Amino acid sequence: MTGTVYKSTGSWYYVKSEENQFYNCRIKGKFRMKGIKSTNPIAVGDVVDFDLDETVDEVNGIITTIHDRKNYIVRKSVNLSKQTHIIASNIDIGFLIVTINNPTTTTSFIDRFLVTAKAYGIEAIIIFNKIDTFDEATLNEQLYLQHIYTEIGYRCLRVSATDNKGVAELMDIMKGKVSMFSGHSGVGKSTLVNAIEPTLKLKTKEISNSHAQGQHTTTFAEMFDLSNNIRIIDTPGIRGFGMVDMEKQEVSDYFPELFALKEACKFNNCLHKEEPHCAVKKALDEDKITWSRYQSYLKILEGDEEQYRNDIYGEDRIASDETRK
Numbered sequence: 001m002t003g004t005v006y007k008s009t010g011s012w013y014y015v016k017s018e019e020n021q022f023y024n025c026r027i028k029g030k031f032r033m034k035g036i037k038s039t040n041p042i043a044v045g046d047v048v049d050f051d052l053d054e055t056v057d058e059v060n061g062i063i064t065t066i067h068d069r070k071n072y073i074v075r076k077s078v079n080l081s082k083q084t085h086i087i088a089s090n091i092d093i094g095f096l097i098v099t100i101n102n103p104t105t106t107t108s109f110i111d112r113f114l115v116t117a118k119a120y121g122i123e124a125i126i127i128f129n130k131i132d133t134f135d136e137a138t139l140n141e142q143l144y145l146q147h148i149y150t151e152i153g154y155r156c157l158r159v160s161a162t163d164n165k166g167v168a169e170l171m172d173i174m175k176g177k178v179s180m181f182s183g184h185s186g187v188g189k190s191t192l193v194n195a196i197e198p199t200l201k202l203k204t205k206e207i208s209n210s211h212a213q214g215q216h217t218t219t220f221a222e223m224f225d226l227s228n229n230i231r232i233i234d235t236p237g238i239r240g241f242g243m244v245d246m247e248k249q250e251v252s253d254y255f256p257e258l259f260a261l262k263e264a265c266k267f268n269n270c271l272h273k274e275e276p277h278c279a280v281k282k283a284l285d286e287d288k289i290t291w292s293r294y295q296s297y298l299k300i301l302e303g304d305e306e307q308y309r310n311d312i313y314g315e316d317r318i319a320s321d322e323t324r325k
Contacts, residue, residue: 025061111296
């Protein structure tokens with residue numbers, strides 16, 4: 001039988017067959033994808049072949065094959081730095097849900113997500129959520145960020161899940177597609193899914209007052225079938241986003257504004273750091289490139305990976321604030 005993985009708990013996989021029946025499936029023995037050192041060889045969104053095991057009281061499935069993936073999105077495993085964690089696969093759109101201060105989403109985190117999505121062939125759209133809570137200063141900050149990312153070609157949406165603002169536009173984009181919702185814990189992923197499909201009634205929690213951080217409500221990534229042929233993958237809150245398998249020479253290719261200037265640099269292998277006659281550095285001096293984006297580029301280039309799993313509210317936030325003054 002063939003089906004799609006709708007939920008993974010690490011040892012069991014909830015698979016929907018082509019006949020629209022759900023089965024609990026497991027892997028028989030060791031199962032590893034070629035060329036991918038992953039903590040989870042099978043991810044939500046994978047198309048798999050499985051056999052039914054009817055020797056037990058409850059009919060379960062045994063996964064035998066994973067079909068080739070159209071794409072997938074990964075990050076470094078927090079506990080095993082040399083391995084990756086596949087968040088989801090076969091995605092049409094990756095929505096990054098961003099909140100300004102409730103909790104804080106830094107530009108460094110946003111840029112890491114966008115770079116990873118572009119590198120793995122996934123369209124990324126930014127959702128600025130909780131716009132109903134903005135005071136004037138927060139609104140100005142959000143509009144400034146929206147300007148930065150719109151200018152370099154990213155689509156941005158302004159949404160309030162609680163007030164149902166912007167939800168209809170979001171649903172229209174999602175029709176007939178597999179969408180992934182990602183972001184920090186507490187940015188309102190589950191609340192937004194509930195606004196799109198109230199019958200799901202996903203669990204939500206309030207922001208922790210002590211650290212202004214979100215509390216995890218989604219434990220595992222899970223796909224849901226919604227009306228209008230919408231399929232959505234709700235993911236656990238990501239605290240940090242470590243980059244995976246990226247050569248230094250190719251990092252700038254995934255920053256649209258840097259890639260557009262690449263051919264104007266004197267050297268073909270220019271890393272846009274200290275090299276002479278660098279078009280990117282010239283554009284930076286002329287304020288044609290945003291400083292926060294360039295800083296994100298340098299951090300990825302230099303392999304500054306410790307920050308992503310420690311204090312995302314520390315230096316990144318300070319640097320982010322400096323760019324917004």
